[in-house]
Every structure is written in structure tokens, then in C-alpha cells.
Amino acid sequence: MQPILTASQIKALDAYTIAHEPIVSIDLMERACRAFVAWFTERFNNSFTVGIVCGTGNNGGDGLGIARLLKEWGYPVRVWLVKGGAPESIDYKINLDRLKHLGGVQIDEITAAPECSIFSDEDFLIDALFGTGLSRPVEGIYAKVIACMNTARGTRVAVDLPSGFMADEPTTGPSVEARYTVSFQLPKLAFFFPSSFQYVGEWAVVDIGLNKAFIRQALTSHFFMDRNTARSLLRRRSKFDHKGSYGHALLVAGSLGKMGAAVLSARATLRSGVGLLTVHTPQAGISIVQTAVPEAMLSIDGHASVFAGEVQPERYTTIGIGPGLGKAPETVKAFHKLLENFPHPMVIDADALNILGENRELLHLVPKGSILTPHPKEFERLVGPWQNDFERLEKQKQLAGQLQSVVVLKGAYTSIAAPDGKVYFNPTGNPGMATGGSGDVLTGILTGLLAQRYDTLEGALLGVYLHGFAGDLGAWEKGMDSLIASDIVEFLSGAFARLGG
Numbered sequence: 016m017q018p019i020l021t022a023s024q025i026k027a028l029d030a031y032t033i034a035h036e037p038i039v040s041i042d043l044m045e046r047a048c049r050a051f052v053a054w055f056t057e058r059f060n061n062s063f064t065v066g067i068v069c070g071t072g073n074n075g076g077d078g079l080g081i082a083r084l085l086k087e088w089g090y091p092v093r094v095w096l097v098k099g100g101a102p103e104s105i106d107y108k109i110n111l112d113r114l115k116h117l118g119g120v121q122i123d124e125i126t127a128a129p130e131c132s133i134f135s136d137e138d139f140l141i142d143a144l145f146g147t148g149l150s151r152p153v154e155g156i157y158a159k160v161i162a163c164m165n166t167a168r169g170t171r172v173a174v175d176l177p178s179g180f181m182a183d184e185p186t187t188g189p190s191v192e193a194r195y196t197v198s199f200q201l202p203k204l205a206f207f208f209p210s211s212f213q214y215v216g217e218w219a220v221v222d223i224g225l226n227k228a229f230i231r232q233a234l235t236s237h238f239f240m241d242r243n244t245a246r247s248l249l250r251r252r253s254k255f256d257h258k259g260s261y262g263h264a265l266l267v268a269g270s271l272g273k274m275g276a277a278v279l280s281a282r283a284t285l286r287s288g289v290g291l292l293t294v295h296t297p298q299a300g301i302s303i304v305q306t307a308v309p310e311a312m313l314s315i316d317g318h319a320s321v322f323a324g325e326v327q328p329e330r331y332t333t334i335g336i337g338p339g340l341g342k343a344p345e346t347v348k349a350f351h352k353l354l355e356n357f358p359h360p361m362v363i364d365a366d367a368l369n370i371l372g373e374n375r376e377l378l379h380l381v382p383k384g385s386i387l388t389p390h391p392k393e394f395e396r397l398v399g400p401w402q403n404d405f406e407r408l409e410k411q412k413q414l415a416g417q418l419q420s421v422v423v424l425k426g427a428y429t430s431i432a433a434p435d436g437k438v439y440f441n442p443t444g445n446p447g448m449a450t451g452g453s454g455d456v457l458t459g460i461l462t463g464l465l466a467q468r469y470d471t472l473e474g475a476l477l478g479v480y481l482h483g484f485a486g487d488l489g490a491w492e493k494g495m496d497s498l499i500a501s502d503i504v505e506f507l508s509g510a511f512a513r514l515g516g
């Protein structure tokens with residue numbers, strides 16, 4: 016699990032590394048430059064021309080070091096020094112001397128708002144104006160340089176952060192819109208929000224050897240899931256286990272015209288290792304579910320087309336509810352009754368969430384340790400609108416705390432908020448999964464894991480990871496465009512096998 020540190024924590028990490036490795040700051044900067052150049056040269060050969068736009072802080076210092084190294088690699092390089100009032104850092108000056116000493120690189124100063132044509136020749140524009148030292152929206156010359164960079168034809172690659180972009184708060188001023196961002200050591204919180212993509216583009220993290228102990232003990236409430244953590248959460252089976260060892264899940268899903276959601280979530284529950292599965296279905300779904308999911312037993316509702324009846328909750332270790340449920344008045348009443356009678360963790364999705372959004376007096380009945388899986392629209396119906404992604408994150412934390420449950424907010428990146436205020440961002444998944452039924456599959460996976468008595472948070476982290484991993488396997492095989500929810504179910508076993516292998 017990778018912690019996500021704030022810009023100021025990263026500065027402290029910098030200083031700690033310099034003091035304790037120990038390493039002088041110019042050598043740490045050189046390590047950063049080499050890491051950036053390794054990333055760049057692996058992808059783009061030296062037939063491309065490179066222009067590097069440097070501020071006068073350490074981000075600019077990185078830019079000058081990168082210019083020198085790329086020149087040594089045989090790239091045609093030119094540099095602009097933007098003098099807009101920011102102070103010149105010591106390492107900036109050292110790297111400027113080193114670059115001049117190497118020679119062969121045209122260095123121009125920008126001391127006033129430039130003509131945008133100055134950036135028109137380069138194949139790549141490397142953005143080294145500002146990094147984590149940005150403390151307020153950029154203005155004046157810097158803003159004009161950024162505007163010119165954004166209209167230039169060259170591919171923009173940001174050093175550490177796109178200049179003007181805020182790592183830990185909403186970006187309100189001008190910012191470079193990078194195609195790639197190569198960030199040092201750790202991803203920044205804002206990278207995980209959809210609103211950042213226009214600035215950050217495709218981001219990568221390069222290791223620059225910052226102190227791992229400091230990172231581990233850093234106080235943070237934001238984390239980035241990784242494969243090793245997911246693997247460690249996956250339980251091994253014992254040869255003496257039996258069906259009962261893996262729980263008995265109930266899925267309350269499907270209504271006339273939306274029985275497919277019940278089938279998809281049921282198949283996913285089974286593929287997630289549950290021992291027994293019962294699907295509570297209206298009459299309309301009897302033959303459908305029994306045919307499509309022969310492994311599932313049925314709890315048959317008295318109503319022809321919607322969930323309206325009673326279930327015997329005591330028979331099940333967990334209940335997943337929502338896929339294709341509909342919001343008929345009878346269903347609202349039946350869901351209310353179920354909430355009053357089932358004290359164990361539930362997985363609540365789709366229309367069950369919409370019912371909670373429209374009947375907020377029911378929220379206090381949500382059993383502690385449940386998992387809610389809203390997509391942003393369902394989330395807004397639950398908590399009301401937000402100004403920006405940071406406010407959305409706070410609302411997500413609040414809801415998780417209020418319900419003492421886990422709130423999975425689906426999207427890129429899916430985030431998992433725990434009741435203690437910690438939030439985990441999931442790395443797997445792809446846009447091919449934005450297809451009808453994908454959420455039903457996730458509900459099934461989570462229901463299957465909770466029924467096996469996975470701890471709620473661990474089940475949510477593992478289930479979201481596997482859902483995205485199965486989607487990635489499916490996309491590799493079938494392409495993102497043609498990926499459908501049934502493929503995610505089909506590749507789920509592969510995801511479990513590869514993760515557990």
C-alpha cells in the first residue's frame with residue numbers, strides 16, 4: 016500500500032532524505048533528473064527536438080539538469096529561463112552553470128510575456144516551471160508562458176507536476192495541460208481525481224530513493240492500492256474446508272425488464288468463491304435465474320415483477336441488494352423492512368442506494384460494516400452536490416463515518432473510504448468497463464467476499480481490485496470497446512488465479 020503524501024510532506028521527506036542518507040541536495044536533484052531522463056529516453060528517441068521551459072526554483076533546476084543529460088544523450092535541446100520574479104534556488108544556479116559548462120544548448124531568457132511562436136518548433140516541451148513549490152495561482156509572465164505552452168504543437172511532459180497545478184487542493188489558476196507527468200517518488204492526491212486528467216495526462220512515478228522509513232511512518236489518510244497488498248488480502252483455502260466455510264449469500268436483485276442485473280451479480284458472487292448463493296427474485300425472474308445461474312438457489316417473491324416480499328434474513332451471512340431492483344413503492348417498503356431485520360453487513364448498490372437517497376430517514380438503518388457502491392450520480396443523490404473533487408472526497412469520508420461503513424465511489428480512480436477517514440485509491444480497471452452491468456458485477460464480487468467473512472474494508476479493497484483486474488484482463492483479450500459486463504465475470508477467475516498464483 017503506497018501512502019499519498021502532501022506537497023509539504025514531500026518537502027519534509029526531501030529534507031529528511033538529505034539529512035539522513037545523507038545526500039547533498041544537488042545530488043538528490045541529479046538523481047531526480049536521471050530518473051526523469053531514463054523515463055523519457057525509454058519512450059522517445061533522440062530524433063525528436065526538445066525544448067525545456069525552466070522556472071528558477073528546484074523544479075527549474077531539474078529542468079536544467081534534464082537538459083544537460085538529454086544533450087549528453089544526443090537530443091537536440093534548447094532551454095528557456097522564465098524570469099518572472101520567483102527567486103533563484105541554489106541548485107538551480109548550480110545546474111545552470113553545469114549546463115553552460117557543457118555547452119551546445121541554446122539558452123534564452125523570457126523576461127516579459129512572450130510571443131507564443133517561440134515554442135512552435137519543438138517536438139517535445141518539457142515543463143519545469145513550477146513543481147511542489149507552487150503556493151498560489153500563477154500570474155503575469157508565468158501565466159502567459161503556460162498559455163503559450165498549451166497552444167504549442169509539441170508534446171508536453173511535466174516534471175513532477177504540471178506547472179500551475181496544485182497537488183493537494185483544487186487548481187483554480189492557469190496550468191500546463193501535460194500529455195505526461197513524471198512525478199518523483201510518490202503520486203500526488205489530485206492525480207486520482209477525474210478533474211485532474213486535463214492537466215496531468217498520463218502520470219508515472221519514478222523512484223528517486225527518498226527515505227522509505229519516513230514514507231512508511233508519514234501521517235496520511237490517503238493511500239494507493241497495489242498488487243502486493245491485494246495479494247496479501249486474498250485468503251488461501253484449507254483442504255478441510257466445506258461449502259459452509261464460504262458462507263451463504265443472498266442477492267436481492269432484478270425486476271421485470273432488469274433481470275439481467277440479477278444474473279450478472281449472481282454469477283459474480285459465485286465466481287468470488289461464496290459457498291452458497293440464494294437469489295431473491297420476483298416471479299418474472301424464476302426461470303431466467305434458474306436457467307442462467309443453475310448454481311444459485313431461489314427465494315421467490317410473491318410479486319410478479321418486483322421485490323416486494325419477505326426474506327428470511329437469518330439464513331444468510333450477508334445480503335447484496337440493488338442490481339436491477341427498481342424503485343417501486345412495494346420495493347421501498349420491502350427494503351425498509353429488510354434493513355430493520357438484517358443486522359449483518361450488506362452490500363448496497365444501484366437502486367437500493369437511490370431508495371436511500373430518496374428516503375434519507377432510512378440511512379441510520381444501514382448495518383455497520385456494510386459496503387455502499389455508488390457511482391458519482393448515485394453518490395450525489397445520497398449526499399448532495401459538490402464544488403470539486405476534494406469536496407467530494409470529504410463528503411465520501413463523512414458518509415463512511417456517519418454509517419460506519421465503507422463507501423466505494425466508482426469511477427477513475429475508484430476510491431474506497433473507510434469509517435476511520437482513510438481513503439484508498441484503486442489502480443486497476445479501464446474505460447472499457449464503463450458499460451451496463453459492470454457495477455452489478457462489482458456488487459456480486461463484494462457480496463461473495465463479505466459472505467466469506469472477509470473484513471469489510473479488506474473485502475472492499477480486494478473486490479474492487481479484482482473487479483478492475485478482471486476488466487483489464489478482458490480488455491487485453493477483447494479490446495476496451497467491445498468489453499461487456501459478462502466479460503468481467505468471465506475473466507474474474509483469471510484475476511483470482513493470477514493474483515493468488
Ligand SMILES: NC(=O)C1=CN([C@@H]2O[C@H](COP(=O)(O)OP(=O)(O)OC[C@H]3O[C@@H](n4cnc5c(N)ncnc54)[C@H](O)[C@@H]3O)[C@@H](O)[C@H]2O)[C@H](O)CC1
Pocket residue numbers: 025028029043044047070071072073074075076077100101102104144145146147148149150151152153154157174175176199200225
Ligand atoms: N523530493 C522531491 O520530490 C524532489 C523534488 N525536486 C524538485 O523540486 C521541486 C520543488 O521545488 P521548489 O524550489 O520548492 O519550488 P518550485 O520549483 O516548484 O517553485 C519555485 C518557486 O516559485 C515560487 N512560487 C510559488 N508559487 C508561485 C507563483 N504562483 N508565482 C510565482 N512564483 C511562485 C516559490 O518561491 C517557489 O519556491 C519539485 O517539484 C521537484 O521538481 C528536487 O529537484 C529533487 C527532489
Ligand SMILES: [K+]
Pocket residue numbers: 074142143144145146173174175176177178
Ligand atoms: K513542472
